[in-house]
Amino acid sequence: MTRFKTPRGARDRLPEEQHLWDRVTGAFERACRLHGFGRIQTPTFESADLFIRAVGEETDIGSKELYTLDDRGGEHLALRPEGTAPVVRAYNEHGMKVRSQPVRLYYLQPHFRYDRPQAGRYREHNQMGAEVLGEEDASVDVEAISLIWEVLIGLGLTGLELEINSIGDPVCRPNYRRALVDYYQDRLDELCQDCNRRFTSNPLRLLDCKKDRCLQIAGKAPRSIDFLCGDCSDHLAVLRKGLDALEIDYAVNPRLVRGLDYYTRTVFEILPAGGAAQGSLAGGGRYDLLSEYIGGDSVPGMGFGSGIERVILNLQEQDLDGAPAARPDAFVGPLSSAAKPVAAALSSQLRSVGLATIFGYRDASARSHLRRANSAGSRIAVLIGDRDLSNGSVSVRDMDKKTQTEVKLEEAARTIKDLLTD
RNA sequence: GUGGCCGUAGCUCAUCUGGUUAGAGCGCUUGGUUGUGGCCCAAGAGGUAGCGGGUUCAAGUCCCGUCGGUCACCCCA
Numbered sequence A: 001m002t003r004f005k006t007p008r009g010a011r012d013r014l015p016e017e018q019h020l021w022d023r024v025t026g027a028f029e030r031a032c033r034l035h036g037f038g039r040i041q042t043p044t045f046e047s048a049d050l051f052i053r054a055v056g057e058e059t060d061i062g063s064k065e066l067y068t069l070d071d072r073g074g075e076h077l078a079l080r081p082e083g084t085a086p087v088v089r090a091y092n093e094h095g096m097k098v099r100s101q102p103v104r105l106y107y108l109q110p111h112f113r114y115d116r117p118q119a120g121r122y123r124e125h126n127q128m129g130a131e132v133l134g135e136e137d138a139s140v141d142v143e144a145i146s147l148i149w150e151v152l153i154g155l156g157l158t159g160l161e162l163e164i165n166s167i168g169d170p171v172c173r174p175n176y177r178r179a180l181v182d183y184y185q186d187r188l189d190e191l192c193q194d195c196n197r198r199f200t201s202n203p204l205r206l207l208d209c210k211k212d213r214c215l216q217i218a219g220k221a222p223r224s225i226d227f228l229c230g231d232c233s234d235h236l237a238v239l240r241k242g243l244d245a246l247e248i249d250y251a252v253n254p255r256l257v258r259g260l261d262y263y264t265r266t267v268f269e270i271l272p273a274g275g276a277a278q279g280s281l282a283g284g285g286r287y288d289l290l291s292e293y294i295g296g297d298s299v300p301g302m303g304f305g306s307g308i309e310r311v312i313l314n315l316q317e318q319d320l321d322g323a324p325a326a327r328p329d330a331f332v333g334p335l336s337s338a339a340k341p342v343a344a345a346l347s348s349q350l351r352s353v354g355l356a357t358i359f360g361y362r363d364a365s366a367r368s369h370l371r372r373a374n375s376a377g378s379r380i381a382v383l384i385g386d387r388d389l390s391n392g393s394v395s396v397r398d399m400d401k402k403t404q405t406e407v408k409l410e411e412a413a414r415t416i417k418d419l420l421t422d
Numbered sequence B: 001g002u003g004g005c006c007g008u009a010g011c012u013c014a015u016c017u018g019g020u021u022a023g024a025g026c027g028c029u030u031g032g033u034u035g036u037g038g039c040c041c042a043a044g045a046g047g048u049a050g051c052g053g054g055u056u057c058a059a060g061u062c063c064c065g066u067c068g069g070u071c072a073c074c075c076c077a
Helices: A015-034 A048-055 A084-093 A138-154 A173-185 A193-201 A203-208 A212-219 A230-245 A308-317 A337-352 A366-376 A386-391 A409-421
Strands: A045-047 A068-070 A076-079 A103-112 A124-133 A161-166 A264-271 A282-286 A301-307 A330-334 A357-359 A380-384 A393-398 A403-408
Touching (some): A015 A308, A045 A084, A048 A076, A048 A084, A084 A103, A084 A301, A124 A138, A124 A308, A138 A161, A138 A230, A138 A264, A138 A282, A138 A301, A161 A230, A173 A203, A203 A212, A230 A264, A264 A301, A301 A308, A337 A357, A337 A380, A337 A409, A380 A386, A386 A393, A393 A409, A403 A409
Parallel strands (some): A330 A380
Antiparallel strands (some): A045 A076, A068 A076, A103 A124, A161 A264, A264 A282, A282 A301, A380 A393, A393 A403
């Protein structure tokens, strides 16, 4: 019988790393609350078409990375590969346009992509993300970017780089696209294979190929920001002023494009120190067309997603993963089988007055119990043996001070509380 | 999806060019007399060497496949 293992690209999160998870998501939720965002939870699976329509059939996510399943009723479903489309779907489904606009939402949830796993890249990965729907003012973009930026900075990460770009809208993007295609048309034989493929599938992606040769060619390619129409150009200006006002450093990267089709105007990425070895920590942008793509009303939107595993990985790399030692208050060890029920009852009583208490389960030697109490980091150890049973007492030992007293069973809780508050 | 590297106890690693019952440290359990911790000492538990095939008198050590991890691509969070 072979032993079961986590499926490829999926991982267990063990107790000792939970504090990192809590720290990251805690910081994020706090920020969301401060900015007036409400949490939304959408299903883990949705109609596969929702995602295909949203991210585009040509993208990797829409084609080869989707975890699809046909259920017994014949529904063609997919595990959520990204967070934005479901949120926009929910906005439309629940008539959120009648709410005071814009609507601010955030989420913390797993995403699934059939990718080849690597450190910081998992088939099941968690994202914290936020979306603002119903407002196209670039101030929204500023707020979304600053929210996640400050969360990451607040966690202590250093060397982060924020890159922004604008890829235009339906008015100006076609012009740009044409210029780009014209430029690349004559250079196809100088480009790598992947880029030749991109030329027909998604020309914008030609810009962020990392091969030296292609990089050179991309360097001289027309830049989207030079083709922006008046509105888009103004929009970008407002975004930049807003970031400046918040003193958030950023770089305009004319070659920054995003993989998903639904983005318009603003796109951004936050890269970890030392470049993008394990990919970006956060990315997002504006998607004013998405709602219509998926059959909804015309609703402007702006949002981002940030990979929690990647953020944690970065905290560990920057030695910011120090664990706060969670110490139990008390450890109760029975020295004989007759003492077990008494010890169990006392444990229960201690918990009922709010003391974190570990019950030593089986009767063992005092040495055993104290060793265990010690390795658990317990502040107090309580020993109960036959001697105690006969005079109705227990031994309460302060593990740090190495002092010990014998008290009446009924006074144990009181005594321990006093010791802990000293 | 493409290419490279890696895969020995829970963890970190040894096992020289293939050769007897695969070792260590840490961790874990128990003990070091009469109910007492963190140090020290001792004993013990724990491995079909990821899995499957092949070569060989003999394989953890060589070859192939497969699964998993990892790095670079691809992609993205």
